[in-house]
Amino acid sequence: MKQGNVKPANGKLGIMVVGCGAVATTFMTGVLSIRKGLSKPVGSLTQYDKIRVGRGADKQYRSYGDIVPLASLDDIVFGTWDVYPQNAYQAAIYAEVLKEKDIEPVRDELEQIVPMQAAFDRNYAKRLDGDNVKACATRWKMVESLREDIRSFKQHNGCARIVVVWAASTEIYVPVYIPVHGTLKALEEAMKADDRAHIAPSMCYAYAALSEGAPFIMGAPNTTVDIPAMWQLAEQTRMPIAGKDFKTGQTLVKSGFAPIIGTRCLGLNGWFSTNILGNRDGLVLDEPDNFRTKEVSKLSTLETILKAETHPDLYKDYYHKVRINYYPPRNDDKEGWDNIDIFGWMGYPMQIKINFLCRDSILAAPLLLDLVLLTDLAERAGRYGIQRFLSFYLKSPMHDYTQGEEPINNLYQQYTMLKNALREMGGYEADEEID
Numbered sequence: 001m002k003q004g005n006v007k008p009a010n011g012k013l014g015i016m017v018v019g020c021g022a023v024a025t026t027f028m029t030g031v032l033s034i035r036k037g038l039s040k041p042v043g044s045l046t047q048y049d050k051i052r053v054g055r056g057a058d059k060q061y062r063s064y065g066d067i068v069p070l071a072s073l074d075d076i077v078f079g080t081w082d083v084y085p086q087n088a089y090q091a092a093i094y095a096e097v098l099k100e101k102d103i104e105p106v107r108d109e110l111e112q113i114v115p116m117q118a119a120f121d122r123n124y125a126k127r128l129d130g131d132n133v134k135a136c137a138t139r140w141k142m143v144e145s146l147r148e149d150i151r152s153f154k155q156h157n158g159c160a161r162i163v164v165v166w167a168a169s170t171e172i173y174v175p176v177y178i179p180v181h182g183t184l185k186a187l188e189e190a191m192k193a194d195d196r197a198h199i200a201p202s203m204c205y206a207y208a209a210l211s212e213g214a215p216f217i218m219g220a221p222n223t224t225v226d227i228p229a230m231w232q233l234a235e236q237t238r239m240p241i242a243g244k245d246f247k248t249g250q251t252l253v254k255s256g257f258a259p260i261i262g263t264r265c266l267g268l269n270g271w272f273s274t275n276i277l278g279n280r281d282g283l284v285l286d287e288p289d290n291f292r293t294k295e296v297s298k299l300s301t302l303e304t305i306l307k308a309e310t311h312p313d314l315y316k317d318y319y320h321k322v323r324i325n326y327y328p329p330r331n332d333d334k335e336g337w338d339n340i341d342i343f344g345w346m347g348y349p350m351q352i353k354i355n356f357l358c359r360d361s362i363l364a365a366p367l368l369l370d371l372v373l374l375t376d377l378a379e380r381a382g383r384y385g386i387q388r389f390l391s392f393y394l395k396s397p398m399h400d401y402t403q404g405e406e407p408i409n410n411l412y413q414q415y416t417m418l419k420n421a422l423r424e425m426g427g428y429e430a431d432e433e434i435d
Contacts, residue, residue: 006425007380009071011160014153015372016214018205019168020082020115022279022332023219023246025092026361027167027368028078028113032106035073039102043366046070046373051419053428067426069380070373071161079153081146081205082115082168083130089113095279097332097361116149119201124171125290127283138194139204146208154212161379163372164209165217166224167364169281171200172289173296174223184236187229206230210239215375218243219368221293226398234385240378242371242387245294245395248363250275250336251301253356255411258305261342268306269341269349270319276327277334279360286326295322300396304409334360367393381425389421408434 017024033039041047050061064070078088086094089110092103103110119142120133136142154162180190180198190199191207202224209216210233218224218241225234225241234241247255250273261268277285285291299322306315340352371393378387391397392414397407408414413434420430 005381005427006069006377009069009075009376009380012075012077012158013071013372013376014077014079014157014159014162016079016081016150016153016162016164016209017368018081018118018164018166018202020080020084020086020088020091020113021168022095022097022281022361023364023368024080024167025088025095025110026097027365028080028088029092029098029103029106029110030365031073031076031078031369032109033102035076036105038105041366041369043363044369045366045418046370047366051422053423053426055431064422067422067428068377071376077157077159078113079157080113080115081118081149083118083120083128083132085115085130085132087111087114095332095361097279097359116153117145118168119146119204121196121201123196124200125169125284126287127290128169128280139191139196139199139201140188140194142201142204143191143208143211146205147212150208150212150214161376162209162212162214163217163376163379164205164214165368165372166202166205166219166222167368168202168220169284170220170290170293171202171222172287173292174198174200176223176227178228181223181227181229184229184232187227187233200224203227203230206241207233210234210237210241213237213239215240215242215379217241217371217375219246219364219371221245221296221396223293228402231385231400238382238384240375240384240387241398242375242390243394243396243398246364246367246371247393247395248360248367249334249356249358250338251395252363252411253336253338253354254301255305255409255414257340257352257354258302259410259412261340262306265311265314267314267343267347268318269343270321270339271302271341272319272321272339273336274323274325275334275336276325276330277332277360278326278328278330279332281360282324282326282328282330282334285324291324294324296396300407301409304406332360332362334358377425383425389417392418 338354399407
C-alpha cells in the first residue's frame with residue numbers, strides 16, 4: 001500500500017445507530033453475518049469496488065482497502081438508540097425484511113444490542129409512540145444525556161473510535177432559521193433555552209456526537225448538520241459530517257438517468273415520481289409535515305443536473321412532482337414509479353417509464369456500511385467539516401449554500417469525487433476531472 005497521511009485503523013470501531021428499525025437491523029444483521037462468512041456484502045463499494053490508481057505502466061485497479069486503511073468488519077461494535085425497547089434481534093424479526101433463517105445464526109449477538117433511551121420529541125414524529133425515551137427537561141439536557149451515552153458505550157466496549165449515524169425516521173420539516181442556526185453560540189443558547197421549535201432532536205444527537213469526538217452522518221432529510229452552526233462545531237472539533245438522506249432507490253435512479261437526458265441534449269417537460277412504501281418510514285412519512293421534509297430532499301436532485309440557466313430551450317419550464325404513499329401490504333418492499341415526459345428533434349414528445357421494485361433496507365444497508373467506514377477514514381485522514389466526496393451516497397448532499405455553492409447531484413460526477421478523494425488519501429494523484 002502506498003502511504004498517504006492517514007492514521008491506521010487500530011482498535012475497535014463503535015457504530016452507534018440512531019434508530020433500531022428496519023434499516024438499522026438489516027445493516028447490523030448483515031455485517032454480523034458477513035463476518036461469519038454466511039453472506040456477502042453485495043452493494044458495498046468499500047467491499048467490492050476497485051479504483052484505478054497510477055498511469056501507463058504503473059496503472060493498477062485496487063480495492064478501497066488496498067488504497068487506504070479501512071476499519072475491518074471484525075473490529076465493529078454496534079450500539080443503538082430507539083423509542084422502542086426491543087433488542088436488535090426482536091426488532092429484526094418484527095421488521096420482516098430478512099428471513100428468520102438469515103437472522104437466527106447471529107441471534108446471540110443481536111440480542112446483546114439493546115437500544116438506549118432515545119432523545120425524542122413526539123411533535124417531530126407524531127406517528128411514533130414508543131416509551132423508551134429520555135425524560136429530559138430541555139434540549140440541552142438531551143445533549144448532555146446523549147454525550148454520556150456515547151462516553152459510556154465507548155468505555156464499556158473498549159472502542160478506539162466512534163461514528164454516529166442517523167437511521168431513524170424523518171422529522172417534521174424545520175426551515176433553516178439563521179438567528180438560531182447561524183452560529184454555534186446561538187444554537188447552544190437555543191438548546192439551553194429549550195427552543196423546541198427550532199432545535200430538532202436530531203440536532204442534539206449531532207451536537208453530542210461531534211462534542212465527543214465522533215463523526216456524524218445524517219441518513220434522513222432532517223435539518224440537522226446542514227446549518228452553519230453545526231459547520232462551526234465540526235470545524236472546532238475537527239470532526240467530519242456527512243448528509244443528508246440515504247440515496248437508495250428512486251433518487252439513485254434519477255441521479256443516474258437524468259444525466260442521460262442532459263448529455264444527449266434532450267428536452268424535459270415533466271418528471272413525475274411516486275412511491276408506495278409500508279414500513280415504519282412510510283408510516284411516519286404519511287404525516288404531511290414529515291413528508292414535506294422528504295419532498296424537499298427528493299425535489300433537489302434534478303435542478304442541479306438539468307439546468308435551466310445553461311439550456312433554457314430544454315429545461316426552463318419542466319414540472320417536477322414527488323409523492324410518497326403509505327401502503328402497509330408492501331412493508332419494506334418499496335415500489336417507485338417514474339413517468340418522464342421528454343421532447344426531441346423539432347419538439348416532438350416522447351415518454352420514458354421506470355418502475356423500480358426495490359427493497360428499501362436491502363439497498364440502504366451497504367450504503368450505511370460504506371458511509372460509516374469512509375467517514376471514519378476521513379476522520380483519521382484529518383478531513384473535517386462537510387465531506388463532499390460522500391455525495392454519491394446521499395439524496396441531498398450537503399453544501400455551503402451561504403456562499404452560493406451548488407451540490408453535485410450527477411451520479412457520475414459524484415463517483416469521480418469519491419474516487420479522487422480515495423486516491424488523495426492513499427497518496428495517489430487525483431486524475432479525473434469533474435466538469
